[in-house]
Structures are given as C-alpha cells and as structure tokens.
Amino acid sequence: MLTRTAVITGAAIAASLPASQFLASPAYAAAVGKDPGPGTNPLSKKVREAVRRAEARARRVMTGKPSRNGWEMERVADDGGTIFTRPVPGTPLTGSAGIAVRMGDVETVLVHVVRRFHYELEELRKGDVIGWRSPGTVRKGLPESNQASGTAVQIRPGAYPAGTRGGFFPQQQLLIQDILSELDGVVRWGGNDHKPDESLFYIAVRPDDSRLTHAANRIRRWDETPGRGAGVLADVTS
Known part of the structure; x- marks a missing residue:
C-alpha cells in the first residue's frame, strides 16, 4: 500500500517533471502498481490522476522516435x-x-x-x-x-x-x-x-x-x- 508521503511525493513529481522523465521514475512505477481498492487513502486518486496527465502529456509531446x-x-x-x-x-x-x-x-x-x-x-x-x-x-x-x-x-x-x-x-x-x-x-x-x-x-x-x-x-x-x-x-x- 502506498504511504501518505509516497502519494504526495508521487503527485508532486508527476506535476513537476517533463512527461518522459516522470514515466521513467520510481514514483510512476509505484503509482501504476496494484490498485489498493476502496477504503484506502483517497490521496492515491491524486497520484493516478497525475499519472494520467503525465501519460497524456507524453503522447502529446514525445514521438518515440530518435x-x-x-x-x-x-x-x-x-x-x-x-x-x-x-x-x-x-x-x-x-x-x-x-x-x-x-x-x-x-x-x-x-x-x-x-x-x-x-x-x-x-x-x-x-x-x-x-x-x-x-x-x-x-x-x-x-x-x-x-x-x-x-x-x-x-x-x-x-x-x-x-x-x-x-x-x-x-x-x-x-x-x-x-x-x-x-x-x-x-x-x-x-x-x-x-x-x-x-x-x-x-x-x-x-x-x-x-x-x-x-x-x-x-x-x-x-x-x-x-x-x-x-x-x-x-x-x-x-
């Protein structure tokens, strides 16, 4: 289960890093892990939303081609x-x-x-x-x-x-x-x-x-x- 500190940190990192960097970060790996399910810390929703925005930003900005x-x-x-x-x-x-x-x-x-x-x-x-x-x-x-x-x-x-x-x-x-x-x-x-x-x-x-x-x-x-x-x-x- 994600701790409160990890959740807040993950959201902050997602908001501040360029999409390509965040998607390769430990915070992203933690955020896309097993869904903790209902009744857990609601801040985890913020992390998932930050991940969603980072992925959308990556699709908009990055080409995947060198x-x-x-x-x-x-x-x-x-x-x-x-x-x-x-x-x-x-x-x-x-x-x-x-x-x-x-x-x-x-x-x-x-x-x-x-x-x-x-x-x-x-x-x-x-x-x-x-x-x-x-x-x-x-x-x-x-x-x-x-x-x-x-x-x-x-x-x-x-x-x-x-x-x-x-x-x-x-x-x-x-x-x-x-x-x-x-x-x-x-x-x-x-x-x-x-x-x-x-x-x-x-x-x-x-x-x-x-x-x-x-x-x-x-x-x-x-x-x-x-x-x-x-x-x-x-x-x-x-």
Missing part, C-alpha cells in the same frame, strides 16, 4: 517536454528571440557554440539562429533531424545554404574547428559532413555519453572564471 544522433524527437517546444526557448547571454538572442534547445547539458554546450560564433566569427541578430524544428519539417535520415530533438542549431541558414561549401573564410574555418576541438568531439559541424550544411551545429554523441556531461561542466567552470569561456579570443594556431 533523431540522427539518437535523441528522441519532440512534437512541440515550450510545452511540457524537455525543449524550451533559452537565452544566449551577451547576444540579442534573449527572451522570445532565444533558441529552442534541449534543457540541461545540451543547452549549455549549444549556447556556448552560439556565443563563440557571435563573439569571434560574425555578430548575430535576432532570428539568425534556429533551434528546434518540428519533426515534420526535417529529413529524418540527415543530421538536420537533430533539430527536432532539440540537439542542434542552424546559424544563419540563409547565408550558408545546405549542399554548398565555402561560406566561411579560411580564418573563420579555423575558429570553427577550434570550437569543435575544445569540446572534444561532442559537437559536430555540418560543414564537415559528406552532404554539407555549414549553418548546422549538432550534438554528435548519444544521450548516455559521459563526454557531454564533462564538456558541459567544463563550460560552466569557464563561465565562472574571468578570462575563460566564450568571448575570450583564442589562439587557433596553438
């Missing part, structure tokens, strides 16, 4: 899933002009990439960066599908159309390779793909790859250290 890099694509952004519009500090990309990306380590890494691009390659304006795109608008077998999972961004796609190379000067290409190098392969540039998309930067590791967490933690330390992180000109020849 993008090219193995992360699950989501149908919507800013609406109960794991993908939300986030600001890029130090750029005009704030508020509603931010970029829609997957929260957590992915956000930390992709925001860092966009910030370095803004500071060191070309100054960005509102609307220059596209994050999440609906699964129906991307080609599933190509790296652009990673946008549908919130794990990729396109920077000025109109200036660097897919299928063409040479949009960046040699010095700019060195800077891009420096960004990739400092992240230890966690991010890939579409300009290095067989079918190039020089506007595209995407997470190149699977969800369970510890390198992503290590890269994100390193970026957070840089952001707290004067003279480190995005905005500090790098010696790309070192």
Whole structure:
C-alpha cells in the first residue's frame, strides 16, 4: 500500500517533471502498481490522476522516435517536454528571440557554440539562429533531424545554404574547428559532413555519453572564471 508521503511525493513529481522523465521514475512505477481498492487513502486518486496527465502529456509531446544522433524527437517546444526557448547571454538572442534547445547539458554546450560564433566569427541578430524544428519539417535520415530533438542549431541558414561549401573564410574555418576541438568531439559541424550544411551545429554523441556531461561542466567552470569561456579570443594556431 502506498504511504501518505509516497502519494504526495508521487503527485508532486508527476506535476513537476517533463512527461518522459516522470514515466521513467520510481514514483510512476509505484503509482501504476496494484490498485489498493476502496477504503484506502483517497490521496492515491491524486497520484493516478497525475499519472494520467503525465501519460497524456507524453503522447502529446514525445514521438518515440530518435533523431540522427539518437535523441528522441519532440512534437512541440515550450510545452511540457524537455525543449524550451533559452537565452544566449551577451547576444540579442534573449527572451522570445532565444533558441529552442534541449534543457540541461545540451543547452549549455549549444549556447556556448552560439556565443563563440557571435563573439569571434560574425555578430548575430535576432532570428539568425534556429533551434528546434518540428519533426515534420526535417529529413529524418540527415543530421538536420537533430533539430527536432532539440540537439542542434542552424546559424544563419540563409547565408550558408545546405549542399554548398565555402561560406566561411579560411580564418573563420579555423575558429570553427577550434570550437569543435575544445569540446572534444561532442559537437559536430555540418560543414564537415559528406552532404554539407555549414549553418548546422549538432550534438554528435548519444544521450548516455559521459563526454557531454564533462564538456558541459567544463563550460560552466569557464563561465565562472574571468578570462575563460566564450568571448575570450583564442589562439587557433596553438
């Protein structure tokens, strides 16, 4: 039988977590166990109702299908899933002009990439960066599908159309390779793909790859250290 504490905790977790996380949580497993029957704690009804809402949210948000890099694509952004519009500090990309990306380590890494691009390659304006795109608008077998999972961004796609190379000067290409190098392969540039998309930067590791967490933690330390992180000109020849 569920205790009062477990019931209240389960309801709180169901209300606060994204649907995909709650449905994989111990609280969900407890909530969908054997029905305690009539006469038991009425708070258990609240847990079952929270479970019902979480399942409905999952059906509305999650696709159950991975993008090219193995992360699950989501149908919507800013609406109960794991993908939300986030600001890029130090750029005009704030508020509603931010970029829609997957929260957590992915956000930390992709925001860092966009910030370095803004500071060191070309100054960005509102609307220059596209994050999440609906699964129906991307080609599933190509790296652009990673946008549908919130794990990729396109920077000025109109200036660097897919299928063409040479949009960046040699010095700019060195800077891009420096960004990739400092992240230890966690991010890939579409300009290095067989079918190039020089506007595209995407997470190149699977969800369970510890390198992503290590890269994100390193970026957070840089952001707290004067003279480190995005905005500090790098010696790309070192």
